[in-house]
Amino acid sequence: MNIKEQIVSKITSFPTLPVMANRLLHALNDPELASADIAKVIQYDPALTANVLKAANSAFLGFRNPVNSISEAAFRLGTKWIFQIAISSLIYSNLKKPIPGYDLDEEKLWKHSLAVALMSEALCALLRVRDSGSIYTGALLHDIGKAVIGEFVSAHFDEVQSLIDSRKITFEKAEEEVMGIDHAELGALIAENWRFPALIIDCIRWHHSPDSAPNITPAIDIVHIADSISLMEGFGYGRDELQYQFSDKSAARMNVNSNIIELAVSQTVMTLEDIENIFKDMPAARNGQEVRK
Amino acid sequence: MALLVIGISDYQVSTKPEDVMITYSLGSCIGLTAYDPIAKIGGMIHYMLPLSQIAPEKAMAKPAMFADTGVPALLRDLFSLGAQKSRIIVKAAGGSQLMDQNKIFNIGERNFLILRKILWKNNILLKANDVGGVISRTLRFEIDTGRLLVKSSRGEAEL
Numbered sequence: 001m002n003i004k005e006q007i008v009s010k011i012t013s014f015p016t017l018p019v020m021a022n023r024l025l026h027a028l029n030d031p032e033l034a035s036a037d038i039a040k041v042i043q044y045d046p047a048l049t050a051n052v053l054k055a056a057n058s059a060f061l062g063f064r065n066p067v068n069s070i071s072e073a074a075f076r077l078g079t080k081w082i083f084q085i086a087i088s089s090l091i092y093s094n095l096k097k098p099i100p101g102y103d104l105d106e107e108k109l110w111k112h113s114l115a116v117a118l119m120s121e122a123l124c125a126l127l128r129v130r131d132s133g134s135i136y137t138g139a140l141l142h143d144i145g146k147a148v149i150g151e152f153v154s155a156h157f158d159e160v161q162s163l164i165d166s167r168k169i170t171f172e173k174a175e176e177e178v179m180g181i182d183h184a185e186l187g188a189l190i191a192e193n194w195r196f197p198a199l200i201i202d203c204i205r206w207h208h209s210p211d212s213a214p215n216i217t218p219a220i221d222i223v224h225i226a227d228s229i230s231l232m233e234g235f236g237y238g239r240d241e242l243q244y245q246f247s248d249k250s251a252a253r254m255n256v257n258s259n260i261i262e263l264a265v266s267q268t269v270m271t272l273e274d275i276e277n278i279f280k281d282m283p284a285a286r287n288g289q290e291v292r293k
Numbered sequence: 294m295a296l297l298v299i300g301i302s303d304y305q306v307s308t309k310p311e312d313v314m315i316t317y318s319l320g321s322c323i324g325l326t327a328y329d330p331i332a333k334i335g336g337m338i339h340y341m342l343p344l345s346q347i348a349p350e351k352a353m354a355k356p357a358m359f360a361d362t363g364v365p366a367l368l369r370d371l372f373s374l375g376a377q378k379s380r381i382i383v384k385a386a387g388g389s390q391l392m393d394q395n396k397i398f399n400i401g402e403r404n405f406l407i408l409r410k411i412l413w414k415n416n417i418l419l420k421a422n423d424v425g426g427v428i429s430r431t432l433r434f435e436i437d438t439g440r441l442l443v444k445s446s447r448g449e450a451e452l
Contacts, residue, residue: 170392228391232400233341234301234320234429241446242320242427246391246398258397259347265400266348266358269302269341 004180060274101153102238112236119226138203145187302358306336310437319387321401329376343407
């Protein structure tokens with residue numbers, strides 16, 4: 001087996017997502033289901049319900065009267081908010097582990113992923129792009145490939161870095177040259193294995209190369225821009241540092257200017273720490289029935 | 294020794310010689326230290342953005358988010374503790390960028406440009422800087438000596 005085959009073979013042994021994540025995502029994309037049905041899906045899972053209620057009652061939201069049920073949380077905070085908290089708490093355990101290849105300590109990839117998700121959310125609002133939750137989820141999972149490719153990066157880091165230094169190419173291009181696959185493509189394969197909706201898979205696959213996508217969507221551009229800004233601002237990056245490129249074409253397609261970028265940064269930094277605190281001692285979502293191929 | 298971690302959009306000042314300030318993961322953000330070697334008073338800021346005009350209400354809540362509100366606030370606090378402007382030593386690091394980055398989106402470059410203007414307006418010299426590149430920096434600042442160490446993937450050096 002060459003390196004790429006070894007890496008890809010790890011996908012099937014990678015922890016599966018709780019089946020609930022898929023149910024939520026498909027509910028989101030099912031035109032037959034009203035938004036209130038998201039609340040019903042969450043209510044089926046007691047552990048997930050407990051996590052959402054814990055978040056709804058966190059100090060930073062400052063409700064005087066406690067939120068007692070999912071439907072009440074949906075009423076007070078909106079369906080989108082409870083979806084975001086629910087999907088984040090389901091993905092949390094897959095992202096919080098340390099990834100030595102990238103020098104990412106415990107919680108660091110999680111912090112970066114959450115920053116990119118919140119930054120995407122801020123950009124959607126500023127650019128008036130409607131997101132029912134798929135962009136948020138794509139942003140949250142954009143670097144999931146790092147969790148698998150990390151150990152291989154560890155073994156080949158010097159090769160990757162010397163290629164970057166000599167040829168001035170980006171980190172993900174060097175990954176691909178040395179190992180035959182980069183963390184974005186690998187992440188997309190993981191999400192395909194999880195049977196995620198195509199829109200989310202595209203956000204993951206093209207987050208460093210939006211211009212190469214055969215079908216460029218606002219979702220792809222938003223996640224790319226949000227990731228670039230988060231890297232710039234130092235929200236949880238590792239050994240790959242800032243060795244990536246920001247696509248000016250992507251910015252032009254979305255009509256993004258420096259004002260919008262700076263506004264998105266100022267909004268994200270205010271909520272990032274509060275949302276991080278919500279998750280700090282949140283129990284991992286129950287990994288009930290696993291998603292099998 | 295007390296270790297004071299300066300978070301993103303945060304600043305602190307100290308008069309205690311045993312204090313050491315640290316700030317992590319400076320990308321396009323800038324970490325600035327100001328130090329009076331005679332009074333042994335120092336402070337550090339980790340700001341993210343150049344100008345507060347984009348979000349004045351955020352600047353009210355967190356002045357250290359922006360260069361134009363944070364740096365003057367840090368200096369004011371140091372002066373009120375007894376630091377002298379004529380003796381103040383200012384150093385800055387950070388201001389990184391992504392590869393081949395377009396100027397319009399280069400927050401790091403703008404962060405440093407605005408800082409130089411603010412210092413120039415206040416008649417304060419920037420003694421040393423380590424700015425730019427595609428690296429992430431961590432700063433360590435000792436109140437007792439004023440020593441500032443910059444650590445990155447390229448190694449560790451005193452600034």
